[in-house]
Amino acid sequence: xxxxxxxxxxxxxxxxxxxxxxxxxxxxxxxxxxxxxxxxxxxxxxxxxxxxxxxxxxxxxxxxxxxxxxxxxxxxxxxxxxxxxxxxxxxxxxxxxxxxxxxxxxxxxxxxxxxxxxxxxxxxxxxxxxxxxxxxxxxxxxxxxxxxxxxxxxxxxxxxxxxxxxxxxxxxxxxxxxxxxxxxxxxxxxxxxxxxxxxxxxxxxxxxxxxxxxxxxxxxxxxxxxxxxxxxxxxxxxxxxxxxxxxxxxxxxxxxxxxxxxxxxxxxxxxxxx
Amino acid sequence: xxxxxxxxxxxxxxxxxxxxxxxxxxxxxxxxxxxxxxxxxxxxxxxxxxxxxxxxxxxxxxxxxxxxxxxxxxxxxxxxxxxxxxxxxxxxxxxxxxxxxxxxxxxxxxxxxxxxxxxxxxxxxxxxxxxxxx
Numbered sequence: 001x002x003x004x005x006x007x008x009x010x011x012x013x014x015x016x017x018x019x020x021x022x023x024x025x026x027x028x029x030x031x032x033x034x035x036x037x038x039x040x041x042x043x044x045x046x047x048x049x050x051x052x053x054x055x056x057x058x059x060x061x062x063x064x065x066x067x068x069x070x071x072x073x074x075x076x077x078x079x080x081x082x083x084x085x086x087x088x089x090x091x092x093x094x095x096x097x098x099x100x101x102x103x104x105x106x107x108x109x110x111x112x113x114x115x116x117x118x119x120x121x122x123x124x125x126x127x128x129x130x131x132x133x134x135x136x137x138x139x140x141x142x143x144x145x146x147x148x149x150x151x152x153x154x155x156x157x158x159x160x161x162x163x164x165x166x167x168x169x170x171x172x173x174x175x176x177x178x179x180x181x182x183x184x185x186x187x188x189x190x191x192x193x194x195x196x197x198x199x200x201x202x203x204x205x206x207x208x209x210x211x212x213x214x215x216x217x218x219x220x221x222x223x224x225x226x227x228x229x230x231x232x233x234x235x236x237x238x239x240x241x242x243x244x245x246x247x248x249x250x251x252x253x254x255x256x257x258x259x260x261x262x263x264x265x266x267x268x269x270x271x272x273x274x
Numbered sequence: 275x276x277x278x279x280x281x282x283x284x285x286x287x288x289x290x291x292x293x294x295x296x297x298x299x300x301x302x303x304x305x306x307x308x309x310x311x312x313x314x315x316x317x318x319x320x321x322x323x324x325x326x327x328x329x330x331x332x333x334x335x336x337x338x339x340x341x342x343x344x345x346x347x348x349x350x351x352x353x354x355x356x357x358x359x360x361x362x363x364x365x366x367x368x369x370x371x372x373x374x375x376x377x378x379x380x381x382x383x384x385x386x387x388x389x390x391x392x393x394x395x396x397x398x399x400x401x402x403x404x405x406x407x408x
Contacts, residue, residue, distance in 0.1 A: 140314065150315035152405065153308050168308045171317075175304070215372050234379045239315045255318040262322060262376060266329065269372060 021101070028055045033094045052089045053082070056104065060085040063108045067116070073137045073250055077112060084111030132170035135160055137250050150241040150251060174252050218268045226261045233258055286344040291335035291358050296328045299343050306345055307352060313405030320352060320402040323380035327356045327398040330373055334360050334396060350404040351382075357389055357397035365396055 031048055038045040060081035068074050088104035139159045143151035153171065157164040219227050228247060232238045240258065244251040287302060289295040303324040307317040324343070331341060335358040346353040367386035368374060377384045381400035389395035 149405065150313040152311045152313045154311045164311075168305075171308060171314075172301075172305070175301075234376060237379065240318055241315050251314055255314075258318075259322055259325070262326070266373065270333075 022099075025056065025059075025100075028052060029100070031055070032089075032092060032100055035089070036092060036094050049086075049089055053086055056085055056089070056100075057082065059101075059104065060108055063105065063112060067112050069134075072116065073134055075137075075141065075248075075250060076253070077115070079249065080112050080115040081108050084108035087111065129170060129173040132162075132166065133174050136167065136170045136174070137252055140251055144241045144244070144251060150239065214269060215265075218265055221268070222261065222264075226257055229254060229257055230261050230265070281348075283347040284344065285347075286342065288340050288342050291332045291339045291341040293329065293332055295341075296325060296332065299328055300325045302343075303345065303352075303354070306347065307402070307404075310347055310350075310352065310404065312352075312402070316402060316405045319380040320354075323377055323384075323400055323402065324354055324356070326373055326376050326380070327354065327384075327400060330367055330377075331356055331358045331396060331398060334358065334365050334367070336361050336394075351401055353399065353401050355397055355399045357395055359392070359394050360396050361394070363393035365394075367396060367398060 028051075031052055035045060035048040035052060038048070061078055063084075064074065064077040064081035067077050084107050085104065088100075088107040091107070092100055092103050094100075136156060139156050140151060143155055143159055147155070151159075153164055153167045156162075157167045160167065219230065222230065225247065229243055232243045232246065233240070238246070240254045241251050244254045247254070249257075285302065285306060287299060289299060300321050304317050304321040307320045312320065328341060328343065335341060339359050341356065341358045344355045344357075346355075369386065374384075374386075377398070377400065380402075382403050384398065384400040386396070386398050389397050
């Protein structure tokens with residue numbers, strides 16, 4: 001991870017914040033040491049890793065928030081920062097003498113910067129629409145939560161105090177937003193347990209349709225996250241909003257991912273089948 | 275102002291049966307659903323369903339043929355009929371495919387049928403409702 005010249009930089013942190021921070025996370029230092037010593041195959045390592053990631057999560061969230069309001073939804077930034085944190089936990093070597101923060105903070109910020117660099121809009125979208133996209137995304141999350149279903153454009157307009165036309169414009173601009181790079185970053189880090197359960201549930205459904213031979217290897221090729229989303233939508237019959245909630249990304253993101261994955265599957269089915 | 279104020283509103287577009295033009299149809303589908311105040315899941319579902327239906331029929335169409343996409347808005351639902359001419363009578367849309375499974379999941383109703391009186395023509399008709407709760 002290079003220091004991205006193009007990426008935005010976070011605001012500087014006051015020096016004296018460091019000491020209280022060290023005290024706050026002191027209980028995790030022995031866990032870091034134990035985690036680093038364990039063999040990767042040791043089941044205890046996984047437990048400690050979870051504990052560390054959960055324990056240091058406020059650090060990742062803090063870094064993500066420093067990059068907020070730059071045109072990326074905060075929930076996506078927190079996710080990317082969390083991936084950075086997981087990488088930092090996995091790669092940290094306490095015997096090298098450095099403390100965890102001086103290793104983790106640049107690792108996490110680097111991941112977020114990389115996200116800004118990779119994550120772009122597939123066409124030129126005016127600043128106003130990008131900002132609108134961010135507020136709409138936030139309103140979608142709020143309303144999905146309170147309504148228990150996906151909101152309608154009229155409900156978004158009311159929530160945001162904007163004319164319906166403007167919301168529709170913002171939603172259309174969202175279609176120009178390219179979301180795949182985030183998912184490539186994330187795909188390797190998802191825990192496989194939910195997917196396993198999920199595939200179990202979906203197996204009966206899969207057998208009903210005569211494409212097992214052709215589709216299953218293609219599903220297996222997909223990154224975990226994409227496969228999970230496709231399975232949940234087409235074999236688990238969950239809505240995009242339910243999937244967003246379960247997988248922990250925005251509904252717009254699920255929508256983009258599903259469309260991209262369907263196209264990819266279709267291309268692969270066409271080239272491989274018949 | 276709502277699109278479907280009274281009675282049915284109709285939008286019909288005809289494109290050359292080429293994959294490169296499908297995004298245009300898709301954009302029309304999501305624009306109509308958005309203006310009809312479909313919930314976001316339903317807008318996205320319709321968009322993908324139209325994409326799937328068009329892709330399926332483009333693959334079966336006569337070379338250099340046309341594809342017709344008719345959207346009928348009635349109250350809180352949109353009915354889409356995608357149709358095209360196939361090279362020979364008797365062409366069929368496979369309903370044991372993953373693509374069909376996708377259509378069934380995304381649309382509230384979907385059927386594949388020959389077009390009345392035109393033996394070479396094939397159509398996919400689908401219905402999408404505005405959302406789960408009114």
